[in-house]
Amino acid sequence: MKTKNKKLPIALTMGDPAGISAEITVNAWSSRSVVEIPPFIFFGSEELLHRRANFIDCKIKTKKISEAEMDLAVDIFKEFIPVFDIPIMKETIGQYSEKNDQKIMKSILTAYDSIKSGLTSAIVTNPVNKNSLLYEGIKFSGQTELCAHLCQSKNPVMLMMSDELKVVPLTRHIPISEVSQSINKSLLINTVKVISNDLKKYFNISQPKIVVTGLNPHAGDNGLIGNEEINVIDPVIKELQREKINIHGPASADSLFSAGNTDSDIVICMYHDQALIPIKTISNFTAINITLGIDIIRTSPDHGTAYQIAKKAIADPSSLIRSLIIADQMAEKNAR
Numbered sequence: 001m002k003t004k005n006k007k008l009p010i011a012l013t014m015g016d017p018a019g020i021s022a023e024i025t026v027n028a029w030s031s032r033s034v035v036e037i038p039p040f041i042f043f044g045s046e047e048l049l050h051r052r053a054n055f056i057d058c059k060i061k062t063k064k065i066s067e068a069e070m071d072l073a074v075d076i077f078k079e080f081i082p083v084f085d086i087p088i089m090k091e092t093i094g095q096y097s098e099k100n101d102q103k104i105m106k107s108i109l110t111a112y113d114s115i116k117s118g119l120t121s122a123i124v125t126n127p128v129n130k131n132s133l134l135y136e137g138i139k140f141s142g143q144t145e146l147c148a149h150l151c152q153s154k155n156p157v158m159l160m161m162s163d164e165l166k167v168v169p170l171t172r173h174i175p176i177s178e179v180s181q182s183i184n185k186s187l188l189i190n191t192v193k194v195i196s197n198d199l200k201k202y203f204n205i206s207q208p209k210i211v212v213t214g215l216n217p218h219a220g221d222n223g224l225i226g227n228e229e230i231n232v233i234d235p236v237i238k239e240l241q242r243e244k245i246n247i248h249g250p251a252s253a254d255s256l257f258s259a260g261n262t263d264s265d266i267v268i269c270m271y272h273d274q275a276l277i278p279i280k281t282i283s284n285f286t287a288i289n290i291t292l293g294i295d296i297i298r299t300s301p302d303h304g305t306a307y308q309i310a311k312k313a314i315a316d317p318s319s320l321i322r323s324l325i326i327a328d329q330m331a332e333k334n335a336r
Contacts, residue, residue: 006074007039007074007121008074008118008119008120008121009038009039009040009073009074009077009082009120009121010038010041010120010122010123010124010324010327010328011040011041011111011114011115011124012025012040012041012042012123012124012126013043013044013107013108013111013123014042014043014044014045014048014086014088014103014104014107014126015044015107015125015126015127015305016096016126016127016129016132016305017044017045017100017103018091018092018093018095018096018100018305018307018310019094019128019129019304019305019306019307019310020127020306020310021126021127021128022044022048022051022052023055023310023313023317024126024301024315024316024317024319024320025042025049025081025126025317025320026049026052026053026056026058026060026081027056027315027317028320028321028324029060030058030060031317031321032077032078035321035325036325037077037321037324037325038324038325038327039073039074039077039082040073040077040082040124040324041065041070041073041082041083041084041114041120042062042081042082042083042084043086043108043110043111043114044083044084044085044086044103044107045086045088045103046062046064046083047087047088048088048091049062049081049083050062055093056313061081062080062081062082062083063076063080063081063082063083064083064084064085065082065083065084066084067084067114067117067119070114070119070120071119084110084114086106086107086110087103088100088103093310093311094308094310094311095307096305096307098131098132100132101131104128104132105132105133105135108125108128108143108146109135109150112147112150112296115296115297116296121297121327121328121331121335122296122298122299122328122330123147123297123298123299124298124299124300124320124323125143125147125298125299125300126300127304127306128143128305129305130142130173133146135149141172141173141174142172142173144172144173144291145172145173147291147294147296148293148294151294151295151296153294153295155190155191155194155293156292156294157191157194157195157198157291157293158289158291159198159289159290159291160276160288160289160290160302161287161288161326162279162282162286162287162288163286164279164282164283165267165278165287166265166266166267167266167267167268167269167276167278167279168195168266168267168269168275169270169271169272169274169276170183170188170191170268170270171183171270171271171272173272174272179215179270180215180226180228183215183228183232183233183270185232185236188212188232188233188236188268189236191268192210192247192268194292194293195208195210195266195268196208196210196245198292198293199265199266201333202329202330202334205265207245207246208246209246209247209263209264209265209266210246210264210266210267211247211249211264211266211267212237212247212248212249212250212251212267212268213249213250213251213252213253213256213267213268213269213274214228214233214249214251214270215228215229215250215270216228217252218254219249219250219251219252220250228270229250233250233270234249234250237249248264249268253269257278257282276302279302280302283302285302285303285318286302286318286322287302288300288302288319288326289301290326297327297330297334298327299324299326299330300323301319301320301323302319303319
């Protein structure tokens with residue numbers, strides 16, 4: 001169980017063995033002499049780490065630990081990668097295979113259990129193929145949705161954050177044809193309230209300036225190009241303004257992210273690509289994903305499995321390193 005005032009390690013999941021997750025894990029740990037990497041436990045295959053370390057010509061040392069030994073992780077981290085070993089079938093680098101799907105899920109579930117048991121402080125999820133996310137007969141569209149299910153949260157919020165920008169897609173992993181019908185008053189209000197609560201809790205932003213985009217080109221142009229702004233978005237903004245929430249919009253997304261025009265603490269966009277294209281362009285894949293509105297701390301890199309570069313030994317661990325650092329900072333705030 002958790003010892004009072006003792007620093008806890010972060011639970012880092014295995015991700016897809018065929019992608020770049022093991023490579024960026026090895027590179028992140030190997031950067032600890034240059035960057036202060038928070039101690040983590042790798043929930044996955046010890047052999048996988050060594051295979052990938054050899055592949056990229058990087059020297060590592062690992063140490064298997066049991067659940068009862070997880071409190072040793074912080075002390076040994078400078079010398080070893082602590083590994084809660086989950087053996088897998090040998091992967092084919094750069095190629096998805098369902099043969100390790102159950103082990104990928106075991107990694108996520110075991111890491112989650114370690115947080116709920118007070119053995120770790122947060123979970124950082126390495127990238128997976130969405131085909132692997134089958135649990136209790138449910139096929140999840142992303143790890144955000146899986147984590148929300150595990151935490152029994154009805155209002156998860158996907159925050160993408162970099163030094164330059166914070167954005168939230170109101171709708172997440174759904175077809176573009178379903179976006180309009182999914183935008184409603186309840187979803188927008190709940191998203192704003194989760195953002196307001198968690199930005200204050202974790203980032204000391206007590207009254208965040210929130211800007212909301214429109215769905216349609218030019219934010220609907222007063223109903224000439226769609227009615228979602230008039231029927232849903234603008235009325236909700238006005239209602240929340242009456243509650244003294246610092247919220248503005250609907251703003252036209254095409255110009256909102258141009259240089260000098262992002263004077264806000266956070267932007268709520270209407271759909272996935274409307275939010276992620278600008279932050280990935282501006283931040284060059286150094287952003288991270290944070291799940292708000294759940295009862296644990298969960299972060300992840302802002303990229304996927306990257307099968308296309310998995311054989312090239314060029315994967316950049318920057319987003320994973322930042323995910324670990326931010327998760328650790330959030331955990332410290334949560335412990336106060």
